[in-house]
Amino acid sequence: MPVTRLINVGGNAVANIVTTANAGASRSANVVTITTTANHNFSAGQAVTVAGVADATFNGTFTIASVPTGTTFTYAQNGSNGTSQSGTATPGFVSISSSIPSRRVEVREDEGTAVGLQYQKPEDSFTAIFSCATPAGPDQAQIVLGNVVGHGHGYGNLLGLPAQPNGATATVLLKVRAKSNATTNIRVTEIE
Secondary structure (H helix, E strand, O other): OOEEEEEEEOOOOOEEEOOOOOOOEEEEOOEEEEEEOOOOOOOOOOEEEEEOOOOHHHOEEEEOOEEEEOOEEEEEOOOOOEEEOOOEEEEOOEEEEOOOOEOEEEEEEOOOOOOOEEEOOOOOOEEEEEEOOOOOOOOEEEEEEOOOOOOEOOOOEOOOOOOOHHHOEEEEEEEEEEOOOOOEEEEEEEEO
8 A cells, every 4th residue: 555745845045144243153952043134944853954054053954843033944953052043944855755665656746736747966966776676686775766857747747656566566765855945755655
């Protein structure tokens, strides 16, 4: 039976962090709040890369825990309480892996969105790892599926992984984000 998940991914627009002293980044009780100069378009659960903050301990790639306002977001980070300023927040790629051994995996934007998807390098492609069931085959074979631009079906890219020979199943590993500064939902369908 197919397994379908809906995952929110953000756009690729860079948000600037407030430069006022001790106002752009604040860590309290292992929760960091970042304040941006304009609406950031981020959403909870999305990956974000924070860079260039004056206090470098705030920098890194994190999963957004909450979005209290259009210009603030939070993430968990162990560290001393403190404040800082400046830097940028860039939407990170969302890592997706199949939850079941699949013979076919489809990744596309959900209906109602038409932003387009961008895959981490190699650009607009993804890697599938096949684990072969037969002793004669390799334990793992790796294949990189090529350019998916133009494979859209009305709402973005549709990536289909056909059934593999010799009883092989696929575990798909990919990193994805929206091509524009908007957020979008992607639907991942795995078929046994």
